[in-house]
Amino acid sequence: MSVSNRRYLLAAALVGVAAVWGATFVVVKDVVARYPVNAFLAWRFALATTVLAAAFPKAVRAIDARTLRAGALAGVLLAAGYVFQTWGLEATSASKAAFVTGMFVVITPVLQAVLLRHTPRVETVAGVAVATIGLWLLSGGPAGGWNAGDTRVLLCAVAYSFHMIVLGSVGRRHDAVALTIVQLAVVALLTGALSIGFEGAPLPADGRLIAAIVLTAVLGSAVAFVVQTHAQRTIPPSTVALILVTEPAFGGLFGWLAGERIGLRGLVGAALILAAMVFVEVAGSRAARRGEEVSVSVEGPPVPLETEIAD
Numbered sequence: 001m002s003v004s005n006r007r008y009l010l011a012a013a014l015v016g017v018a019a020v021w022g023a024t025f026v027v028v029k030d031v032v033a034r035y036p037v038n039a040f041l042a043w044r045f046a047l048a049t050t051v052l053a054a055a056f057p058k059a060v061r062a063i064d065a066r067t068l069r070a071g072a073l074a075g076v077l078l079a080a081g082y083v084f085q086t087w088g089l090e091a092t093s094a095s096k097a098a099f100v101t102g103m104f105v106v107i108t109p110v111l112q113a114v115l116l117r118h119t120p121r122v123e124t125v126a127g128v129a130v131a132t133i134g135l136w137l138l139s140g141g142p143a144g145g146w147n148a149g150d151t152r153v154l155l156c157a158v159a160y161s162f163h164m165i166v167l168g169s170v171g172r173r174h175d176a177v178a179l180t181i182v183q184l185a186v187v188a189l190l191t192g193a194l195s196i197g198f199e200g201a202p203l204p205a206d207g208r209l210i211a212a213i214v215l216t217a218v219l220g221s222a223v224a225f226v227v228q229t230h231a232q233r234t235i236p237p238s239t240v241a242l243i244l245v246t247e248p249a250f251g252g253l254f255g256w257l258a259g260e261r262i263g264l265r266g267l268v269g270a271a272l273i274l275a276a277m278v279f280v281e282v283a284g285s286r287a288a289r290r291g292e293e294v295s296v297s298v299e300g301p302p303v304p305l306e307t308e309i310a311d
Helices: 003-032 038-054 057-061 066-089 094-101 104-116 123-137 148-168 176-198 207-232 237-243 246-257 263-290
Strands: none
Touching: 003 038, 003 066, 003 094, 003 207, 003 237, 003 246, 038 057, 038 066, 038 176, 038 207, 057 176, 066 094, 066 148, 066 176, 094 123, 094 148, 094 246, 094 263, 104 123, 104 148, 104 263, 123 263, 176 207, 207 237, 237 263, 246 263
16 A cells, blocks of 8 residues: 555545544533442543553563553543543533644643743634633523533543643653553553442443443544554544544534534534634644644544653
């Protein structure tokens, strides 16, 4: 297969990954209406860890103490993101959750600027402003409509942003697959402990629930990561990021197919958030090309990071 055909095939596979991630918002919303949040996450990430470890035994053997430390830190942040997102879906729509989660693309460079104590680029400020207006419209604008579920999902976006910053700094020094396996295992352990402590750790009892666990674990985590890993060896990271940034659009589409409606104001808000994400991604890629392009891609779109943070 020629290089160009391979790129087209991988690009199509990445679109599939974005679509699967978008679909999981609807799937998970259905699950949390019938099954405890942490128990679902524990089963999902335990299965995802097992699949990745079985597929990459060399990566498992490559895990050392430093990888464990970095993976544990990133895993705690990833767990926080998933707990807030899944908990938030109990009280908000899949469509809104998809776009609010996508806010992490514009929050990440802002947090970097704060942590590194430098003035953010004009493009970043503009992207944040547009995304904030979009979030206001999506949440109901002057009529209100923001609820506890939306707040939880926004906290998920903040957690994802810190997760991206960690991966873009200390995470760069470790094997990507090994680091991913550690992170997923940490999420499984933390959510499993929360489930045992607060939910009684109920076993999955019906076929629909088991299918949701398999879909999100195997397709949404393990297979998605393998596709990303192979794609980023052939396709520029900035291109990968722009493809995967369409995840909220797919989330909105599947939410609409499931019967959710966000109205004209919500559609405009969603469009502004998506436009801001693409704008910040493109601006970040241009800035990265002037220095060194970095992309992180664990359980979410790759995010070019402007500056490495010291370990």
